[in-house]
Amino acid sequence: MSVFLWTPFSISFLVQLLLGTICTGYLFFRLVTESRRGRMMVSNVAVTAAAFSLTCFIGLNFLAETLHPDLATWCLPWEAPFGTVALLAITVFVYNYPVPLVRLRSVESIVVAGLSLLYLMVEVWAAVWRVQSQSQGFVEYRPGVLDLVQLMTALWLLVVMVRQYLRAVRRDAAAGVTPGVSLWRLVTGEGLPTRASSVRAFLIVSLIPVAAIVLLTLRSYWILGGVATEIGLCWLMLLVLCGFSLVYLNYIPERSSFLTKITGVTLTTLLSILCGISWIIGTVYAEAFDNDGIPESGTAIRFQLRSDDSYFVSNTAFRFDNDLGDRQPGAFAVDLDPVFPFYGVERNRLFVDPNGIVSFDGPSSLRHVTDRFGGTGAIFPLVLDTAFRADVADSVAGEPESGLYFRQATDRILLTWYNASQRAAPDALYTYQVALYPNGVIEIAYRTVPDTVRANVISPLSSPALAGITPGWLNGEIDRVTFGSDLPLDARPMTGLVEDYRLAFLIYLNQIYTPVAAFTLLMTLAVSALMPLIFQRTLVRPLNRLLEGVQSFRRGTYPGAMRIFYKDEIGFLTRAFSEMANAQIALVQSLEDQVAARTQAAVSLADRNARLEERNHLSGELHDAVSQKLFSATMIADRVSGLVTDGDRTITTALSEIRGLNRAALSEMRMLMADMRPGGNCAETLGFSLKALVSSVAAAERFRIQLQVEGDTRLPDAVHKVFYRIAQESLNNIVKHSEAESVTIFLDALPSQSILSIFDDGQGFELDKVPEGCLGLEIMRERVQKIGGNLEIFSAPGQGTSLTLIWYERDIV
Structure with missing residues (x-):
């Protein structure tokens, strides 16, 4: 077994x-x-x-x-x-x-x-x-x-x-x-x-x-x-x-649970698929199962009790009594008179279950017979999960309705299951009859049995499960037999004879599913042992390398490159992280360089501001000390000149010279102080800066200055400063050398181009005879050249001087 x-x-x-x-x-x-x-x-x-x-x-x-x-x-x-x-x-x-x-x-x-x-x-x-x-x-x-x-x-x-x-x-x-x-x-x-x-x-x-x-x-x-x-x-x-x-x-x-998770998911998925497949193939193989032991229609089996409490089993002539008796509502019990001998015991009460079970020591049911066919004596004409269909009708008038029938006659007891159907297959109808004789003989006649009985893989009891007789495993032994091939059959005393259709089907399924069970065990062992190794190499190792790179990057010790094992999703993530980390490291390095450059620029700016502050300080000192004294000397010379009589021409001439020298010195001092200060406010327009410059010069000099601004705008800082310095230097030269009576300044400033022209009616000079050591004109040209502009100067003795500065935005280098 x-x-x-x-x-x-x-x-x-x-x-x-x-x-x-x-x-x-x-x-x-x-x-x-x-x-x-x-x-x-x-x-x-x-x-x-x-x-x-x-x-x-x-x-x-x-x-x-x-x-x-x-x-x-x-x-x-x-x-x-x-x-x-x-x-x-x-x-x-x-x-x-x-x-x-x-x-x-x-x-x-x-x-x-x-x-x-x-x-x-x-x-x-x-x-x-x-x-x-x-x-x-x-x-x-x-x-x-x-x-x-x-x-x-x-x-x-x-x-x-x-x-x-x-x-x-x-x-x-x-x-x-x-x-x-x-x-x-x-x-x-x-x-x-x-x-x-x-x-x-x-x-x-x-x-x-x-x-x-x-x-x-x-x-x-x-x-x-x-x-x-x-x-x-x-x-x-x-x-x-x-x-x-x-x-x-x-x-x-x-963190290490990743390998457990993926192995568990893989194993669960494979086993679940295998489980589903086993159900599918079970249904297919159940359809192919044909139990030849199930009785055929029109056959009958006789159990004859002998004196030693054993039974002789043989086929017998088919006899079916159409006088069925009374239809029973379901399971029922009935007293027997006369008594019925069963395995040497006089039985005076009968218990009948609709599922094809006849017992003597108490009610029995399907659940009782699952344990070795029950512990007490019983007769199994045909055990299956039975349902009686009220809608079953026969074409012959007067045909009994589907149900369980009982009739007790003087010579026998009749129990009839008429048109009983399987609960799982309602169209499969069974009609069979049990006759119990006073001498202990049992005859089971099968009037209607489906030609093809399909076993059910889900519930083996839903198709015919067993047939035979048993004294109960508490009272004797039970032999499993095949009535279709083993008859006639002599049983041992107090030994049950049962044909187990359910066990035959289970043995049939066992032949199919034993290899499946073995494969399931082997696959579980293989997946549990091999999958961690495979995943360790193909998933965990690349992931660990990626995690190591992430951790080293967080610690600031990133190696700069990580090995890519496979060109899959993990490889893509590794490459992407490596590129991102390298880009961030480069960005950090660039930011450090920019910070260093900005720091150097800040130092240079601080130094320049310090110099400008010093120049402003010197300019203030010159204004408070030298400039004020020159101005006072000029005023004294004017008053002394008023006290001298017209006849003293020698003194008058000397005072006039002193007065002119003082005025020249005062003008040069003011120009020097203006030159020491920054070149105008670059946050303002160029015209605004020139107006301030002209106002300061006009207040100190006697010649007229006319400023004409045709167009005005904010220019780039470098351009603004060059234009301002050229105008400042030109006015300084006019004060010192030209002896002009009037000066005209013209400005037309646009965002992309600007022109500045300065004219005076002074004594003029020859450009090719400018003495060595006079760097003013050379410095002007150098400044204009730095912004990519063009400077033109025209002058001749007795004809004054004109200066023109032109700048185009495209000329910036």
């Missing part, structure tokens, strides 16, 4: 068991690591305990679906206690993540701990009671009220998580999240701080086990079928493992 029989359910739970074992191992490793560092937290202990309990729960489900049917049912009672431990451990986790919600000795903490312990004790008691009942031959379900308690616990878990979420929002109110919008943010997830976002993620994942508990509750109260519940639980547990593990890894402060 093969202990393991692999099915799609087995593969699904195997996948979950592998993932749960890996998650539990990883969490336990982290817990030990934190314990050695002295940082063990209650939330981490709770999540590890929850993962371990959930893995045990999945393991029991795996055994219940994979073990031989004679062993599988013993795993069922212990599923609920481990599931309860997992649920309570998750409750402890949410009470302590991200921070403890209540104090350890608070009223709420004591009440919750007490109720949790009481609930766990009740679940353990229920499991022990179920094991004891099964040891007496009855498979009992877990009381439905415990599902309600479990559901309320799960709902309270959600309430606690919402409280943790709101508390995290209040703690991070500075991040822009207020309690007024927190519930809406709980739905959208937008703008949440990290702490509140992590609680929200766990809250969403916690909805999955709550959904699983809802399914169990609906099944307990017969609102939802067992098949739908099993499929839902299978996939919901897989989602719980994947979702909870990914959320936990995403929010733990550990």
Whole structure:
């Protein structure tokens, strides 16, 4: 006998068991690591305990679906206690993540701990009671009220998580999240701080086990079928493992978890795909399965009781009594008179179940026969999940309606299943009849059996599951036989004879899924061992190099270049970061150079300002000392000249010369002081600066100065200063040399071009006979040349002097 029989359910739970074992191992490793560092937290202990309990729960489900049917049912009672431990451990986790919600000795903490312990004790008691009942031959379900308690616990878990979420929002109110919008943010997830976002993620994942508990509750109260519940639980547990593990890894402060995440995601994805494929191919192979042992229409089997309490089984002539008797509403019990001998025991009461089960020691059902066909005596004409269709009608008038019928005659008892259908295949109709004779003979006649009976990979009991008789495993042994090929058959005393169609289908599936199970195990080992190595080389190593570059850049020790391992997204990021870092380093270096240049310019400007300030100081000193004395000497000379009589021409001439020399000296001094000051205010227009210059000269000299400004504007600083200095130097030369009576200055200044002309009616001079050492004209030309302008000077003895300065913007070099 093969202990393991692999099915799609087995593969699904195997996948979950592998993932749960890996998650539990990883969490336990982290817990030990934190314990050695002295940082063990209650939330981490709770999540590890929850993962371990959930893995045990999945393991029991795996055994219940994979073990031989004679062993599988013993795993069922212990599923609920481990599931309860997992649920309570998750409750402890949410009470302590991200921070403890209540104090350890608070009223709420004591009440919750007490109720949790009481609930766990009740679940353990229920499991022990179920094991004891099964040891007496009855498979009992877990009381439905415990599902309600479990559901309320799960709902309270959600309430606690919402409280943790709101508390995290209040703690991070500075991040822009207020309690007024927190519930809406709980739905959208937008703008949440990290702490509140992590609680929200766990809250969403916690909805999955709550959904699983809802399914169990609906099944307990017969609102939802067992098949739908099993499929839902299978996939919901897989989602719980994947979702909870990914959320936990995403929010733990550990950089090395990247390799764990990507390996876990890869393994989960591959196993999930394999799980889905196993269901698909299971459906296909189930369609191809043909169980030849199922009785054909128009056949009958006879079980003849012998004196040694054994049975002789043989085919017999087909006899079907059309007098069916009374239609029964469902399962029923009836007293037998006369009694019916069954395995040497006189039976005086009969219990009939619509699913094709006839028992004698008490009511029986499908769940009882799953454990070695039941612990007490029973007859199985054809066991399947039966439904009677009210809409089934026959073309022959007077045809009985679909249902279970009973008739007790003096010579026999008749039980008839008329037009019974499979619940999973309503169009497949079965009609068969059991005749019980006073001498213990049992005849089963099959009037209508579908030509093709399709097995159901999801629920093996939805198609014919078994046929035969049994004294109950508490009273004797049971042999599995094939009535289609083994008859006639002599049974041993007190030995049941059952044809197990369900086991035949499981053996058929086992041949298909054993390689799948082996491949799943090998693939898990390969992915767990090889994927970290592959990802270490192709992802983690390039990422570590990139992280090292980022860290060195933050420390200011960036090497200047990073190796690009592969031309993929990580390579692109590495290259982009390297270029960005180099550009920033170059920018910093450029800024340092610019700062140095600006510093040097500031030093030069400070030096120049110091010189200008000194020149202004000297100009002021000259004005206060020398200029005032010259002015006083000139005034005295004028008064003395007035006192001399007209006859004293020698004295008059001398005084006139003294007066002229004083005036010349005073004019030169004022020109010198003006030359020592800056060249006009460059913030003003050139015309404004020239007006100020003309006003200062006209106040000190006797000749007339006429200034004509045709156009005026602000010019570049260098151009402004050159124009001002040329005008200043020209007026200085006129004062000293020309003996002019009038001076005309013409200015036409535009933003792109300007012209300055100065005319005097003085004595003039010959340009080619300017004495050496007179640098004024040469300095003028040098200044004009620096701004790219043009300077023209015309003069002749007795004809005055004219000076013209022209500048174009394009001429600036």
